Amino acid sequence: MAAAMGSAVERLVLEEEFKWLLQEEVHIVLKQLQDILKEASQRFALPASGLGGAVKQENFVLSASGTDQVKGVLTLQGDALCQADVSLKMPRNNQLLHFAFREDKQWKLQQIQDARNHVNQAIYLLMNRDVNYQFKTGSEVLKLMDAVMLQLSRARNRLTTPATLTLPEIASSGLAKMFTPALPPDILVNFYINLNKLCLTVYQLHVLQPSTTKNVKLAGGSILHNPGAIFEFGNQRYEVSHVHKVECVVPWLNDALVFFTVSLQLCQQLKDKISVFSSYWNYRPY
Numbered sequence: 001m002a003a004a005m006g007s008a009v010e011r012l013v014l015e016e017e018f019k020w021l022l023q024e025e026v027h028i029v030l031k032q033l034q035d036i037l038k039e040a041s042q043r044f045a046l047p048a049s050g051l052g053g054a055v056k057q058e059n060f061v062l063s064a065s066g067t068d069q070v071k072g073v074l075t076l077q078g079d080a081l082c083q084a085d086v087s088l089k090m091p092r093n094n095q096l097l098h099f100a101f102r103e104d105k106q107w108k109l110q111q112i113q114d115a116r117n118h119v120n121q122a123i124y125l126l127m128n129r130d131v132n133y134q135f136k137t138g139s140e141v142l143k144l145m146d147a148v149m150l151q152l153s154r155a156r157n158r159l160t161t162p163a164t165l166t167l168p169e170i171a172s173s174g175l176a177k178m179f180t181p182a183l184p185p186d187i188l189v190n191f192y193i194n195l196n197k198l199c200l201t202v203y204q205l206h207v208l209q210p211s212t213t214k215n216v217k218l219a220g221g222s223i224l225h226n227p228g229a230i231f232e233f234g235n236q237r238y239e240v241s242h243v244h245k246v247e248c249v250v251p252w253l254n255d256a257l258v259f260f261t262v263s264l265q266l267c268q269q270l271k272d273k274i275s276v277f278s279s280y281w282n283y284r285p286y
Contacts, residue, residue: 026141026270029266207238
């Protein structure tokens with residue numbers, strides 16, 4: 001009988017602790033998550049002080065260890081590349097090519113745009129459960145955490161996993177039309193985000209004669225294509241002869257990735273606390 005009473009008391013204590021978790025601690029964690037993710041969201045749109053919320057422009061110098069074939073400066077404004085000033089030294093004859101964005105052109109970085117949208121969706125999910133909302137079951141909290149974590153994982157993945165593109169997709173992306181003077185037909189360029197870096201890849205091509213490419217396997221999709229890759233575009237086959245990759249670190253992208261990691265950890269810790277209670281009783285209160 002004493003054991004039964006002890007068990008009943010323990011159960012009562014656990015139920016009170018669980019009730020406190022649902023009613024109090026969950027909202028504490030949700031507020032922490034909102035604050036962190038609002039900070040993350042602000043990193044994607046940097047207001048210039050005194051300009052009524054205008055997004056400031058930031059200049060970044062492109063570099064690569066052990067090579068000076070490509071040099072340049074990129075100007076980033078939120079999720080848009082508003083200027084790119086690039087110089088390319090041609091390996092064959094050391095000719096220096098210089099090209100820059102036309103003044104009327106900007107290139108949207110879809111990865112940054114998508115990441116910001118996922119962060120804002122996570123914030124929306126959290127704000128839908130304001131401080132007065134009463135969670136009644138652990139299951140409700142777990143579903144919310146799963147939904148928030150899904151958005152955060154997608155936001156992080158957009159920055160850590162660049163799209164795999166075929167060379168014809170890069171050739172037809174419209175980037176070539178951004179520059180003045182126009183890029184030569186044997187040059188392809190691609191911009192993308194990789195973690196906290198903004199990357200530029202320049203591909204130099206040479207035209208292949210039809211008689212030499214009858215049974216050649218064409219290159220598929222890739223983040224970075226290697227010399228020797230062959231592709232077809234505009235009824236003409238090309239081979240990549242040289243590849244140059246340069247990059248620059250964007251500090252606020254690193255901040256955003258840290259915020260994503262911290263937020264995902266907070267979500268998981270809350271899920272773990274909810275799950276711990278389920279091991280104390282046979283029925284599932286959630």
